[in-house]
Amino acid sequence: MTPQSLMLNFLGLYVLGRDIAVYSGSVIDIFGRVDVSEEAVRSTLSRMTTRGLLDKHRSGRKVYFGLTQRANDVLLDGEQRIWQRGAVNRDWDGTWTLVGFSLPEGRRGERHDLRTQLQWAGFGPVQNGLWIAPGTRDVAQMVAELDLTENVTVFTAQHAKPTEAADLATRAFxxxxxxxxxxxxxxxxxxxxxxxxxxxxxxxxxxxxxxxxxxxxxxxxxxxxxxxxxxxxxxxxxxxxxxxxxxxxxxxxxxxxxxxxxxx
The missing domain is CATH 1.20.58 (Methane Monooxygenase Hydroxylase; Chain G, domain 1)
Structure with missing residues (x-):
């Protein structure tokens, strides 16, 4: 588990929903309990600040860190995955969301970024350039942020014979x-x-x-x-x-x- 993963969980448990900023020394003390070094904590706080997840505040000689709106969104997503969505999908309506794309070899980096984001969003590859996820998934914002709207086709569908749903699940995941x-x-x-x-x-x-x-x-x-x-x-x-x-x-x-x- 990375220090940033632990940090996000700490923030979700003890900062999310409270209009506060926490003293860096407190974070260092708590993370010492799970064998994360002071250097690693400071580096993680710095990187998360650079990435727009944390705001730095000073009070006297002490430095405190508070959540940005972006961090709030990330943490609320994690909270929803843990406590609302659950680990088991019992509400499937038989539909799949399909994402098709084709990017030339010269755009390998963009293709990698798209695949990474699709995997994060719960998609798996059925075949080259075609990824699926159970249910209806909204990927419009993700694709727009990657500036790939013109290169991606998204639609929902149901499987049909000879394809079986269980086979799709094991092929894609x-x-x-x-x-x-x-x-x-x-x-x-x-x-x-x-x-x-x-x-x-x-x-x-x-x-x-x-x-x-x-x-x-x-x-x-x-x-x-x-x-x-x-x-x-x-x-x-x-x-x-x-x-x-x-x-x-x-x-x-x-x-x-x-x-x-x-x-x-």
Whole structure:
């Protein structure tokens, strides 16, 4: 897990929805609990400021960091993926969103950027230049930001014989790899005292949320009816929610004591 991934989870838990900026020294102290060095924290804060995710504020000799609107949007997306969308898609209506594109070899960089953004949005490649995702997905803004509107065709459709929906899912997505990631999560977090090597529940909360958000952001949210009955995301989501509730209670006083902030 990268320092930036942990940082986003920390901000989502303790800054999102509050009009505050947090003291960099507080962040360094908290991240020391998960073995992230002071240098790595300062570098992450600097990069996120440069990328327009954080605003820097000074009070006396101390430096504080607050969220920008862009960071709010990113964090709200993560919150929605965790608590509203869920890990299992039980509401599929049988439609697929298809994105077709063709970019010449000289535009390899743009092609790579488009594929990366499509994967992030839950699409998988059926064949060269054709990507699909279950349900109706809005990709207009993503394509516009890449300045590729004229190079992309988007439409929704349903599969037809001889194509089967389950075959599309396994062709476009590595379902074995997705299942393995959920199984790894279950292995790491099951038991009476998961992650016992971490010093306290604040550290465990940050790592738990980071682990889970990385999982659901890599998950294309495939329809449950196309997956095995024992799909591990179901058990993994139940475990995450149980632990998240436990740590929310026990980590809150630790965070309150550790985080120094100013009102904006």
């Amino acid at each position: 590595d379902t074995a790899a997705i299942a393995a990631r959920y199984q790894d999560f279950l292995t790491r977090w099951s038991g009476r005292a998961p992650q016992a090597s971490l010093p306290d529940d604040l550290a465990r909360q940050l790592v738990l949320h980071g682990d889970w958000l990385d999982l659901v952001r890599q998950d294309p949210h495939l329809p449950a009816e196309l997956l095995a009955a024992d799909w591990p995301a179901i058990e993994a989501e139940q475990l995450f929610q149980t632990l998240a509730t436990r740590y929310r209670k026990s980590a809150a006083p630790l965070a309150e004591a550790a985080v120094e902030s100013i009102d904006l």
